[in-house]
Amino acid sequence: MSDDCIFCKIAHGELPADTVYQDENITAFRDIEPQAKTHILVITNKHFDSLNDACRDEPEILGHLLRICAMVARDHGIDDSGYRVLTNVGNDGGQSVGHLHFHVLGGNKLSPGLG
Numbered sequence: 823m824s825d826d827c828i829f830c831k832i833a834h835g836e837l838p839a840d841t842v843y844q845d846e847n848i849t850a851f852r853d854i855e856p857q858a859k860t861h862i863l864v865i866t867n868k869h870f871d872s873l874n875d876a877c878r879d880e881p882e883i884l885g886h887l888l889r890i891c892a893m894v895a896r897d898h899g900i901d902d903s904g905y906r907v908l909t910n911v912g913n914d915g916g917q918s919v920g921h922l923h924f925h926v927l928g929g930n931k932l933s934p935g936l937g
C-alpha cells in the first residue's frame with residue numbers, strides 16, 4: 823500500500839467510497855465525477871502505478887481485473903446495451919490518479935471519440 827494514494831485508501835477501507843464489489847484482489851466503486859450514467863472504477867487492491875507496472879510485475883492479475891469489469895457491467899445491466907472499458911496511462915493518456923484503475927462506462931450512448 824502506498825501511503826499517499828487515495829485508491830489504496832479506498833481499497834483498504836480507509837477512505838469512503840460507493841463500493842459495488844470487492845474481493846481479496848479487486849475493488850470496484852462508483853466514480854465520484856461520473857462521465858456516464860454508469861461509471862465504475864475497477865482497481866487492484868495492491869498498488870500499481872499504472873498498467874505498465876502491473877504488466878511488468880503481476881500480469882496475471884489483469885485477466886481477473888477485466889473479468890470483474892465485465893461482471894460489474896452485467897450486474898449493472900449494461901452488458902447488452904453496451905459499455906466501454908478503458909485505462910488511462912501517464913501524462914499523455916490523461917491519468918490523474920496514479921493507481922491502476924479501469925473505467926467501466928455505460929448506461930447511455932458514449933461519444934465515439936477515443937482521443
Ligand code: 5GP
Binds near residue numbers: 851
Ligand atoms: P483517471 O483520470 O486517472 O483515468 O481517472 C481517475 C478517476 O478517479 C476520475 O474519473 C475521478 O473522477 C475519479 N476519482 C478521483 N478521486 C476520487 C475519489 O476520491 N473517489 C472516487 N470514487 N473517484 C475518484
Ligand code: ZN
Binds near residue numbers: 828829870920921
Ligand atoms: Zn495505490
